[in-house]
Amino acid sequence: MKFTVCAAKPEDCKDIERMIRELGVYEKMPDQVTISHKELERDGFGPDAFYQCLVAEVPEEHKSKDGHTKVGYALFFYTYSTWKGRALYMEDLYVMPEYRGKGIGKALMATVAKVGKEKQCVRLQFAVLDWNKPSLDFYLAKGAEDLTVNEGWHFFRFQGEALDNLVQEAP
Amino acid sequence: MKFTVCAAKPEDCKDIERMIRELGVYEKMPDQVTISHKELERDGFGPDAFYQCLVAEVPEEHKSKDGHTKVGYALFFYTYSTWKGRALYMEDLYVMPEYRGKGIGKALMATVAKVGKEKQCVRLQFAVLDWNKPSLDFYLAKGAEDLTVNEGWHFFRFQGEALDNLVQEAP
DSSP, X not given: OOOEEEEOOGGGHHHHHHHHHHHHHHTTOGGGXXXXXXXXXXXXXXXXXXXXXXXXXXXXXXXXXXXXXXXXXXXXXXXXXXXXXXXXXXXXXXXXXXXXXXXXXXXXXXXHHHHHHHTXXXXXXEEEEXXXXXXXXXXXXXTOEEHHHHTOEEEEXXXXXXXHHHXXXXX | OOOEEXXXXXXXXXXXXHHXXXXXXXXXXXXXXXXXXXXXXXXXXXXTOSOEEEEEEOOGGGOOTTSOOEEEEEEEEEEEETTTEEEEEEEEEEEOGGGTTSSHHHHHHHHHHHHHHHTTOOEEEEEEETTOHHHHHXXXXXXXXXXXXXXXXXXXXXXXXXXXXXXXXXX
């Protein structure tokens, strides 16, 4: 099946929001998704953008049963390793179920890597849920390393009241 | 002990590189540190900066046994949650051993949180090694959540040959 991978435009944000919600359901945490396409529009474009996004699109004749032609996305941003320098973090990689197995996910991820390479990024990092075997297999087969298993890194987060309390302690 | 927390300046990068190397030794992976102060100077300043950094400094009369007055740092950058929006990631938080237990680490972390709050960031994330009990205890006591334990998130990374191979697959 033919498809294209392009940088997201502000008008893609409704489709991106829809797919973020689909991914939230797949990851069994749909209630955690509170973002809106308006926030995505505000935060992803212009000189102070917080993220970059790629969208995969299929031709009209291959639209989904619900009428969508935007069928996948990869959302990422630049990060920094104090050991190695410039890096990328891929927050989300998603392809709608009926379009899987056609190389769309691989094309999105490879394009993220290519964008990073052009900026001399030496790492591409992301997070995977430990029960998500299809994703684990996909990434490991491509040569990704599980740093939680191999080095013992755990993800930590402050949010809500704990984050507010922390802010209060600033000198 | 009196100390200040300020945004890093380019001339602080030699001290930051020194402390990155000290942290690498503490984390038992000193060979992984290949960054230089020149890269840190190139990547941390100006409109396209890849990171931000705070430095903790003590007065000259409290300088370290090796003559240093820059005794801690926190390096961070903006990230993005597709569920919640704007977020921060703290790549490193470090205080030299002889200055621990004086509130310097807390002040650095709280200042990172405050910088994020001013940009409406709703999350502060970071990674901790599972054997690093003093750090785990410090963060958990402040209300941080271990997402690897609670939700099953694992850190993944492409780098080196695996990353190069990925770039080759871009459409």
